[in-house]
Amino acid sequence: MAAQLSTVAREAVEHFCPVPHSPGAVSVVRGRVRAVLTEWGLSPDVTMDALVVVSELLTNALVHALPPATVRLSWVRVDEHRALRVEVTDAGSALPARQWAVPDEHGRGIAIVTALSARHGIRAHTGGITCWADLLAA
Numbered sequence: 824m825a826a827q828l829s830t831v832a833r834e835a836v837e838h839f840c841p842v843p844h845s846p847g848a849v850s851v852v853r854g855r856v857r858a859v860l861t862e863w864g865l866s867p868d869v870t871m872d873a874l875v876v877v878s879e880l881l882t883n884a885l886v887h888a889l890p891p892a893t894v895r896l897s898w899v900r901v902d903e904h905r906a907l908r909v910e911v912t913d914a915g916s917a918l919p920a921r922q923w924a925v926p927d928e929h930g931r932g933i934a935i936v937t938a939l940s941a942r943h944g945i946r947a948h949t950g951g952i953t954c955w956a957d958l959l960a961a
Contacts (some may be wrong), residue, residue, distance in 0.1 A: 837897035842881065842911075844890040849881050852894055859896060865907065865960060872939045872958055873909055879932035880911040880954045888915025888952065899957055901941045906957040914951040 838859045842848050856877050860870045877894060884892045892913040899908045936943050940956035 837895060840894040840896075842884075842890075842892040842894060844885075844892075848885060848892075849878055852881055853877060856894065856896065860907075869907065869958060869960055873907055876909050876936055876939055876956045876958065877911070879936050880909065880956065883932055883954065884911050884913040884915070888913035890914060898960075901957050901959060904941075905960050906941055907960050908955055908957050910953050910955040912951060912953040 840852055840855050840859075842852055845851075853874050857870065857874060860873055865873070873896075881892070881894065890913070892911060895908075895910040895912065897908045897910070899906050936956050939958060941959050943954075943956040946953045946955065
């Protein structure tokens with residue numbers, strides 16, 4: 824991980840990315856997220872982990888939820904460390920399809936998110952559901 828985040832990363836607060844409701848959405852969003860994280864000066868390792876997390880959470884939303892969906896990148900604190908928060912929000916319901924459960928044939932993405940993030944969760948709200956993961960950035 825990078826010892827110092829760039830000035831852009833320290834000043835950037837958040838980035839929203841609407842998700843097109845199309846078969847190529849994950850690839851399109853990954854490209855946008857990669858560009859933002861590169862601009863923010865994140866290390867290649869954190870960027871790659873974030874892209875995997877975006878792919879897993881977004882695929883989950885596209886398979887199990889209703890449009891529209893958005894991806895949000897922001898900064899949070901995990902203990903005393905700065906972390907990149909990746910959130911995917913959609914109009915679907917949280918239960919029972921998207922509990923953080925033991926993976927089956929189609930549920931290994933949550934295990935990947937768990938392995939790459941410092942913490943993660945699901946937040947249900949009136950607009951739908953937000954799945955999020957925090958990745959330590961430094």
